Amino acid sequence: MNIVTINGSPTGLQGSTGRLLAALADGAREAGAAVTLFELGTLTVKPCNSCRTCQQIGTCVINDDYTQIKAAMLAADGIVLASPNYISNVSAQMKALLDRCFSMFHCQMLHKKYGACVVASGGPLYQNVEEYLLHVVGNSGCWKVGSAATGGGMLDDSGEAPAVLKEARDLGRRLAEAIKTQQRFPEQEEEREQCFEMMRWLVEENKDKWPYEYEYWQTHWGKG
Ligand SMILES: Cc1cc2nc3c(=O)[nH]c(=O)nc-3n(C[C@H](O)[C@H](O)[C@H](O)COP(=O)(O)O)c2cc1C
Numbered sequence: 001m002n003i004v005t006i007n008g009s010p011t012g013l014q015g016s017t018g019r020l021l022a023a024l025a026d027g028a029r030e031a032g033a034a035v036t037l038f039e040l041g042t043l044t045v046k047p048c049n050s051c052r053t054c055q056q057i058g059t060c061v062i063n064d065d066y067t068q069i070k071a072a073m074l075a076a077d078g079i080v081l082a083s084p085n086y087i088s089n090v091s092a093q094m095k096a097l098l099d100r101c102f103s104m105f106h107c108q109m110l111h112k113k114y115g116a117c118v119v120a121s122g123g124p125l126y127q128n129v130e131e132y133l134l135h136v137v138g139n140s141g142c143w144k145v146g147s148a149a150t151g152g153g154m155l156d157d158s159g160e161a162p163a164v165l166k167e168a169r170d171l172g173r174r175l176a177e178a179i180k181t182q183q184r185f186p187e188q189e190e191e192r193e194q195c196f197e198m199m200r201w202l203v204e205e206n207k208d209k210w211p212y213e214y215e216y217w218q219t220h221w222g223k224g
Contacts, residue, residue, distance in 0.1 A: 001032060001033045001034065001077050001078075001176060001179050001180060002033065002034050002036070002075065002076050002077050002078070003025075003028050003033045003034070003035045003036070003076060003077065003078035003079070003080065003175065003176065003179070004035075004036050004038065004069075004072045004073055004076040004078070004079050004080070005021055005024070005025055005035060005036065005037050005038070005079075005080040005082065006037075006038045006040065006069065006079070006080065006081055006082060006094075006097065007021050007037065007038065007039050007040060007041070007082050008040050008081070008082055008083035008084070008090060008091045008093045008094025008097070009040075009041060009082065009083065009084045009091060009093075009120065010040075010041035010091070010093060011041065011084075012039055012041055012042070013039075015084065015120065016084070016120035016150055016155045017082050017083060017084045017118060017119070017120040018039075018082075019120075019155055019165070020082065020118045020120055020148055020149075020150060020155070020164070020165070020168045021037070021080065021082045021118050021168070023148075023165040023166075023168035023169045023172070024080060024116070024118060024148060024168040024169065024171055024172035024175075025037065025172060026169055026172060027168070027169035027170060027171065027172025027173040027174075027175075027176070028078075028172035028173065028175055028176045029172075030169075030172075030173060030176075031172070031173045031176030031177055031180070032176060032180065033077075033078070033172075033175075033176040033179070036072060036076075038065075038069050038072070040091075040093035040094065040096075040097060041093065043064075043065035043069070044064040044065050045064060045065055045066045045069065045093065045096050045097045045100060046062050046064055046066075046096060047095075047096045047099060047100075048096070048099040048100050048102060049061075049062070052209075052210075054102065054103035054212070055102075055103050055106070055206075055209070055210035055212060055213050056209075056210065056211055056212055057211075057212050058103070058212040058216070060100060062100075066097065066100045069097065070100075070101070070104065073101075073104070073110065074104075074109060074110075076113065077113060077114065077179045078113060078114040078115065078116070078142075078145075078175050078176070078178075078179050079110065079113060079114075079115045079116075079137070079140075079142060080115065080116045080117065080118065080175070081094065081098075081115070081116075081117045081118070081133050081136065081137060082094075082117065082118035082119070082120075083117075083118075083119060083120075083129065083133060084119070084120050084121065085119060085120070085121035085122065085123075085125075085126045085129045085151070088125070088128060088129065089128075089129060089132070090129060090132065090133060094133075098136055101140070103212070103213060104140070105136075105139060105140050105141075105199075106199055106202065106203055106210075106213050107199075107203070107213055107216040107217065107220070108140075108141040108196055108199055108221065109141070109216075110140040110141040110142050111141035111142075111196065111221075112141065112143075113141065113142045113143075114142055114143050114145050114175055114178050114179050114183075115137035115138075115140065115142030115143065115144060115145065116137070116144075116145045116146055116147060116148075116171055116172075116175050117130065117133035117134055117137055117147045117148075118147065118148050118149070118168065119133065119147065119148075119149040119150075120149070120150050120151070120155070121149070121150070121151035121152070122151070122152070122153075123151055123152055124151045124152050125151075126149055126151050129149075130147050130149045133147065134147050138188065138191065138192065138195065139195050141192075141195075141196070143178065143183070143184070143185055143188060143192075144185070144188060145171070145174055145175045145178050146171050146174060146175075147171070148164070148167050148168040148171045150164045196221075200217060200221065203217050204217070
């Protein structure tokens, strides 16, 4: 069982995002998962240039660390996206990665994997960032296991920190257990189905412009 965690914070494991992510990874390891960490702060993932080559031939023209992150995501059973709240959104590092995943999401390549997310914020208004990351996890095709978030210096408060870190560790454990048992989440079924069929429709509508994606759908997901 293999979980890929991606830290979108440039402050690495010293920062609040990184500390929450490390607690999540501890929980996942306790439940038997192997956990791999990608630090976007030390790797290079440039922004998408909208050339659409990925949709036509399945590979990105930009030669950087996205290649290895994509391979790890495809091989993983679980994926964790972690980001700080930067101006009410994810960090630029995380957004660049998500944009580069464009064709992977169209093709629902992560369908049936499991996902979670982590957010750290200076203040208490981070709900939209958490919701956005979870939304992306769901639209990628993953089952949404949950999220862990912290704001307003909770991780620096010796009274609050143990509870927040425990929440993240519990999420890691739940993620690993969900993978182990191939858990289904009935309340997510309808939304997942709608997203999946919307992607199918989109790719079929554009089959002449996006031959790689059309071929991927035919090969992997059939006629529906
Ligand atoms: C560029 C930048 C933008 C930020 N924008 C916000 C914001 O809009 N709202 C907020 O509550 N905190 C904001 N913060 C504070 C960070 O969310 C907070 O310090 C968080 O803990 C950073 O994550 P890290 O500890 O992993 O580095 C911002 C910080 C930076 C550096």
